[in-house]
Amino acid sequence: MSEERDTVIEVEGLTKRFGGLTAVDDFSMRVPKGAIYGFLGPNGSGKTTTIRLMVGLMRPDAGGGTALGYDIATQAREIKQRIGYMTQHFSLYSDLTVRENLDFVSRLHALEGRKQAVEAALEEYNLDPRADQLAGTLSGGWKQRLALAASQMHRPQLLLLDEPTAGVDPKARRDFWDRIRGLTRKGVTVLVSTHYMDEAVQCDYIAFISAGKKLVDAPSGEVPERVGLYTRRIEGPDLAGLRDELEGLDGIDQIARFGSALHVSGRDEERLERALRPWVDDEDYTVEPVRSGLEEAFIWLMAEKREAAP
Numbered sequence: 001m002s003e004e005r006d007t008v009i010e011v012e013g014l015t016k017r018f019g020g021l022t023a024v025d026d027f028s029m030r031v032p033k034g035a036i037y038g039f040l041g042p043n044g045s046g047k048t049t050t051i052r053l054m055v056g057l058m059r060p061d062a063g064g065g066t067a068l069g070y071d072i073a074t075q076a077r078e079i080k081q082r083i084g085y086m087t088q089h090f091s092l093y094s095d096l097t098v099r100e101n102l103d104f105v106s107r108l109h110a111l112e113g114r115k116q117a118v119e120a121a122l123e124e125y126n127l128d129p130r131a132d133q134l135a136g137t138l139s140g141g142w143k144q145r146l147a148l149a150a151s152q153m154h155r156p157q158l159l160l161l162d163e164p165t166a167g168v169d170p171k172a173r174r175d176f177w178d179r180i181r182g183l184t185r186k187g188v189t190v191l192v193s194t195h196y197m198d199e200a201v202q203c204d205y206i207a208f209i210s211a212g213k214k215l216v217d218a219p220s221g222e223v224p225e226r227v228g229l230y231t232r233r234i235e236g237p238d239l240a241g242l243r244d245e246l247e248g249l250d251g252i253d254q255i256a257r258f259g260s261a262l263h264v265s266g267r268d269e270e271r272l273e274r275a276l277r278p279w280v281d282d283e284d285y286t287v288e289p290v291r292s293g294l295e296e297a298f299i300w301l302m303a304e305k306r307e308a309a310p
C-alpha cells in the first residue's frame with residue numbers, strides 16, 4: 001500500500017492560541033492507518049487541543065492538513081461523521097438501560113436498520129445479559145464496554161480515546177485493549193490521550209507533548225532511545241536506604257523500584273557510572289546495565305516540569 005493511502009491524518013504547522021497562551025505550537029504529524037497513537041504529557045500540556053485540531057473539531061490559528069482524506073479546515077463535518085469518541089467519564093444516560101442507550105445513539109446517527117444494529121452490538125460486545133439493566137447500575141468495566149459499543153454504532157474509521165481505562169479493573173482493561181486491537185485490524189485508527197503507563201504501553205506510536213510542543217514522536221519501542229536514558233539495575237540490602245543515598249547524586253536523574261531491584265537512570269552514562277561506583281565496588285550489591293524500557297522513559301517524561309527531551 002502506498003504511504004499516501006496508508007495515511008489517515010497528516011497535519012502540518014498546527015498552532016492554536018488562547019489569548020496569550022500558545023496551547024499548540026507548530027504541530028506536525030502523520031498517523032498511519034490502523035495505528036494506536038498515544039498522546040502523553042502533563043496536565044494542560046495541549047493533548048486534547050492537539051487532537052481536536054487534528055480532526056477538525058477546532059480551527060487552528062495556523063497550519064492545516066487532512067484527516068480521513070478530508071480537509072480539516074473546510075470538511076470538518078465529513079470527518080466528524082466518521083469519528084467515534086470515548087472519554088473516561090461515562091457519557092451515556094444512567095437512567096436508560098443498556099439497550100436504550102445503544103438505541104439512542106443509533107438514533108443520533110440516524111442509522112438505518114436501527115433495531116438490528118442495536119441487537120448486533122449487544123451480541124458483539126457480550127452485553128446481552130445486561131441489555132435491560134440501567135446503565136447507571138453497571139460496574140466500571142461494563143460501563144466502559146457499553147461506551148465502546150456505543151462509540152462504534154456508526155462504524156467510525158477514527159476513534160478518539162481519553163484515558164479510556166481509568167478506574168477499571170485489569171481484566172476489563174485487557175478485554176478493552178483486545179477489542180481495540182480487533183478494531184485496528186479492521187483498519188480503524190485510534191488516538192489515545194493518557195497519563196497512564198499501562199495505556200501508553202498499548203500504543204504503537206507515542207507523541208510526548210509538553211507546554212504545547214511535541215518533544216518526542218516515535219514508534220513506542222524507540223521512545224526510550226529517543227529520550228536518551230541510561231539505566232542500571234541495582235540489587236542488594238536495604239533498597240529504601242539505598243534510594244535515599246542515591247537521590248540527588250550528580251548523574252542520577254531518576255530512581256524507580258522494580259520488584260526486588262532499583263532502576264537508576266541518567267541521561268549521561270559517564271556521570272551515572274561515576275555516581276554508582278561505590279556500589280559497584282561494594283560486594284553486597286550487584287549493579288548491571290539494563291536497556292531502558294518504556295517504563296523508565298515514561299516516568300522520566302511524565303515527571304513534573306519536564307523541560308526537554310531530544
Ligand SMILES: Nc1ncnc2c1ncn2[C@@H]1O[C@H](COP(=O)(O)OP(=O)(O)OP(=O)(O)O)[C@@H](O)[C@H]1O
Pocket residue numbers: 018021023041042043044045046047048049050193
Ligand atoms: N477553550 C479554551 N479556552 C482557553 N484556554 C483553553 C481552552 N481549551 C484549552 N485551554 C488551555 O490550553 C492548554 C492546553 O489544554 P488541553 O486541554 O489541550 O491540555 P491537555 O494536555 O489535554 O490537558 P489534560 O491532560 O488536563 O486533559 C491549557 O492551559 C488549557 O487551560
